[in-house]
Amino acid sequence: xxxxxxxxxxxxxxxxxxxxxxxxxxxxxxxxxxxxxxxxxxxxxxxxxxxxxxxxxxxxxxxxxxxxxxxxxxxxxxxxxxxxxxxxxxxxxxxxxxxxxxxxxxxxxxxxxxxxxxxxxxxxxxxxxxxxxxxxxxxxxxxxxxxxxxxxxxxxxxxxxxxxxxxxx
Numbered sequence: 001x002x003x004x005x006x007x008x009x010x011x012x013x014x015x016x017x018x019x020x021x022x023x024x025x026x027x028x029x030x031x032x033x034x035x036x037x038x039x040x041x042x043x044x045x046x047x048x049x050x051x052x053x054x055x056x057x058x059x060x061x062x063x064x065x066x067x068x069x070x071x072x073x074x075x076x077x078x079x080x081x082x083x084x085x086x087x088x089x090x091x092x093x094x095x096x097x098x099x100x101x102x103x104x105x106x107x108x109x110x111x112x113x114x115x116x117x118x119x120x121x122x123x124x125x126x127x128x129x130x131x132x133x134x135x136x137x138x139x140x141x142x143x144x145x146x147x148x149x150x151x152x153x154x155x156x157x158x159x160x161x162x163x164x165x166x167x168x169x
Contacts, residue, residue: 008072008083015089016067017107024101027071028058028108029083030090030155033117036163037132038156040141041078041120044128049097052128054141054152056108067107080121081113088162090155110159134160 010016019025031039038056045052057078061070072083088110096103120130133141133156141153 008068008085010068010086011088014086014109017092017105019061019067019105024104025061025067025070026058026104026106027061027067027074028056028090028106028155029071029075029111029113030056030108030159031075031079031081031111031113031117032159032163033132035132035134036160037134038159039079039117039120040131040133040152040156041122041127042129042131044126047126049101051144053144056152056155058106058108071107071109071111075111075113078120078123078127079113079115080119081115081117083111084114085112087111090158093151095151108155110162 017025033039040054040056043050043053043055057075059070059074059078061067062073065073068086071086075081075083086109090108090110092105092107094103094105122130131137131140138153138157138160141156142150145153
């Protein structure tokens with residue numbers, strides 16, 4: 001039975017990291033539509049971190065915030081949608097950005113949201129486009145990335161594969 005966390009539910013088996021003091025954490029949400037396509041937005045060309053690259057919804061965990069509170073906040077800030085269900089923990093990664101900001105830890109989740117999926121309220125000052133991805137257009141997620149920098153592509157590919165097997169949700 002899913003547990004309730006504020007206004008969204010979380011499956012019982014979902015892992016939630018507890019960031020240690022001094023660690024910089026980010027969160028990411030892979031949002032699937034009813035057809036199993038995954039949402040991604042393109043970062044603006046003037047962004048300091050990963051300019052002109054495709055990204056999932058997410059951002060930094062702020063002081064005093066839990067990982068899941070940050071996830072809910074970022075989904076709403078970046079899309080206007082409301083986090084309704086955290087279905088699965090997709091994993092944690094550690095990476096260093098190209099902005100000089102140092103080492104970051106990232107917790108990524110497969111989630112469901114409430115809202116009009118055809119009309120995301122993007123932060124147009126930060127993003128230049130959005131799209132829904134499936135097996136047919138997955139390679140576009142590698143645009144402007146070097147080999148070995150395919151975290152977003154790989155996360156979305158994994159989420160789409162999971163969606164192809166609903167018994168694993």
